[in-house]
Structure formats: C-alpha cells, structure tokens
Amino acid sequence: MAGTAVVTGASSGIGAATVRRLVKDGFDVVAVARRADRLLQVAEETGARVGCLDITDTEAVRRFAGELDTCDLLVNNAGGALGADSVATGSVDDWERMFSVNVLGTLRMTQALLPLLRDGAGGTVVTITSTAAFTAYEGGGGYSAAKAAERALSETLRLELCGEPVRVIEVAPGMVRTEEFALNRLRGDAGKAAAVYEGVDHPLTADDIAECVALAVGLPQHVNVDQLVVRPLAQAAQHRLHRGPLMNRKNEH
Template identity: 55%
Template sequence: MTQLSTHDSATKKLSAKVAVVTGASSGIGRESARQLADEGWTVYAVARRAERLEELAKETGVIPHSLDITDRDAVDDLAERVIEEQGTIDALLNISGAAIGVDPVADGDPADWESMFRLNVIGTLHVTQAFLPALRSNGHGTVMNLTSTAAEAGYEGGGGYNAAKFGERGMTQALRLEEAENNLRVIEICPGMVRTEEFSVKRLGGNQDAADSVYRGVDEPLTAEDVARVVTFSVTLPHHINLDQITMRPVAQASQFKVIRRS
C-alpha cells in the first residue's frame, strides 16, 4: 500500500469538509458526528461531557471540544479555534436540545420552560451567530437545525417543549430567508418518535420505567442512527439542493396523535 507523504496528508486534511456538531456526546448528535467522520469530514464534536467526547474521538477521529452552548464566551472561543485550525467551516449542525417534564401548561414550572428555551433557542442562536461570518465567507455554507415534530403541533404535556421548538423553528425559517443571498443553505429536520438512550429518561426525571412506556408496543421507533443518516444525507447533497424541512417518523407513528401500539 502506498503511504501518503506529509504534504499529501496535509493537502487531504485541508481539502476535507469541516463540520461542527453540537450535542455530540450522545444520541443523534453523537451518531451524526460519527457518520460525517466516516464520510471523510473533519468534525468538531461539541457537548458538555468531555469524557464522552474523548471516547468518541478515540473511536472515530473527531475533534472533541467540551462546552455549554448557553455560554456565549465559550461558544465564541470554539468558533475562533475552528477557524484558526481549519480556515473555514462548511456545515454547522445544531443538534443540542432537550425536553424537561410533561406537565400541562397550568402546572408547568417556569424554570423548566426557561431551561428548555435557553438550550433549544438561545444556545442554537449563540452557535449560529458565532459561525455565521465564516459560513458566509465560505460561499457554500450549511446550517442544519434539528427541531422536532413538537415544532409542528402542540400536544398535551408538551407545552414547554412545544414553545421551545416552535421558537427554534421560527428562527430557522427567518435565517433561511435572511441568508439566501449569501448562498447559505438552511435545513430543518423534525424527528418524531426516536428511541435514544437518554432523551426520554432525562425528560422524565430519570424514571427508566416511564421512559420505556413511551415506546412500549411501538414497532421500530426511529433510532439515533436513523436520524443521523438523514442528517448526513441532507448536508452532503450537492449544495444547490436545499431540504428546507424534513419530517421523519416511524411508520407506526402516523401522526403526532396516532401511534400504533401492539400488545
């Protein structure tokens, strides 16, 4: 096998597409970072849990960077690092997000609502603003925001998460209109029922039995790998193709309000 020279290796690195993926310590973010790395991209995997990122880096070769996306100074430092090391960014994947609780609006804790809004909306805003100058100057930049079918319709017990994801959707739609003149591609992916190791458990305060009941009897809920496949497809298409909004659900979830459960 012919080995690459140092010059060839450097050229290959510089020619690789560069992506920043938030929420990369678990679930959809982790799998998206993994799949993009498999496609040959240089991937900055971003999340709070440094140890999980280090594990992913050893497995895939991604570049780990630990931070809280609600910390604007830390986000600005990340953007400075990426541009200093790579010179550009081709795609920003805003995957960090969370739901807290299933209380009705009448009983919702304002602190939980504020936490969801800060992570899903303000955190996404911080990261997007930090990288917009580089994405514009790239000339073929992409922003992919992972929202949810919770951004499409309200549902009982989802008021706080609905409000956060509706907000993230509104920001995404405005960004697409505002940045089209800069040839910036803005994609929104809205997953429905996805069974990951943490999302429902965290939402339900660590109650594993309650989390398992969300998916009980449902044939093949989506997996993190399923959603990551669509994420990767959307950002690796030729740049002139913009998938404005993709809603994806398991077949058993016919709509937000109809889920087939078999005994």
C-alpha cells in the first residue's frame, strides 16, 4: 500500500519516526503537529509535507482536511500523558487536556478525513493507543481512561465501517522510551523521567513502533490487524517489569 498518509503528533517521538518509516515505504506523507519549528526539521529530513495544526481546534482540522485531495492512510498518534497523581488528587485540567488530545483529537481527525479514506480502492486508519487502554495502574487513571476511550473509538469505527474497504488498526505499545513522553508527564523533572526507565534492558523505541505501523499497514488491504500489542521483552505485563539485564537461564548452574 502507498499513497497519501497523514501522521499526527509528527514533530517528535513515535510520530516523527512513523513519518520517516512511511516516507521510506513510498508514501507522500503529510506530517501534522503544533510545533512548526520541530515539524519543519522533520520535513527537511524526510521530504514530508507539513501541516502545522492543533488537533484540538475543530475548525482548523476541517480546514486542513479540505485542503487535501486524497488520503489513503491516517495515523492518529498525537496524544500523551499529564501527571501521575491519584484519582483523588488528580488535576481536572490535566484530565481534560488528555481527553481533548488523545480522544477528541483522534475523533476530529478521523471524522474530517474519513470521506477521503472512503474515496478510493481502500483506506486505513491506524490509532496509537497504549497497553494502559486495557490495564489500569496507580497514578495513571486519566491516561488509562483516555486511552481506553480511544480504543473504544477504534473498535466502534471498525464495526461501523464493516462492509467498506477501510481498515481500522490499533497499535497498543507498552513501555516506549522517547525524548518527551515521561518528561512531559512529570512536569519536566528529568530525574523522575529517567527513573521510569532505569535498569530496563532495552525499552521500546519510537522506531520500533514505527516498524509495527509499517508492518500492519503494509499487509494486503484485505488483511486487518485489529489490535497489535507490543512491549519490550523486559515487560511481561503492565505491572510486570524486569529491571536489570535479561538473563540467559541456560548458562545458570
């Protein structure tokens, strides 16, 4: 599959890595994000087109969609977590922001581009959720709730598009180490952000997730990967994380 791809949250992390990977696969990629300077760097590096856009602005999203002639692939990647407080003490503003970007941003982009995705031999919607979408954890109530809602959106969309040539794919990563995710979540505290990954033997990278997107998208159009859950080998589940080197038991005596 190739054609025109739109990737949100494309100025860094998983979004930027996905832009690079899809350009490599021959897509005409429109990289979407708020930060024009970072976005231009990605565009200069990859040759992608730029869509400087805040996906929490409904009218701006509609104008953006109206400027496109075609769209064969939408990657809903923009999102993130804010805060690690309990439900009892969590900030309502943080919860609102997480829902506005993760859930409603995905809804706005999907609604705006769905006519173009339906108009052709076949379109694909990929949404990057999280393993937090189906396993809650202490301090992650807002993020888990937002990602669960995003997952429900994807599952519902797949049902509603049954019979049409549009694939709906969810990629749900576990621990991914990027330059900004934990730092943003923990209010810029570099020490706390580093501690999240401390001792973990090879957390996933943004490039790993981009490879998963490319794998799912690159399958024949009649093949739909409903949900692809991907974790580092050191993370067996949301609450089962090994810190320290991965050991070869064969060599133990």
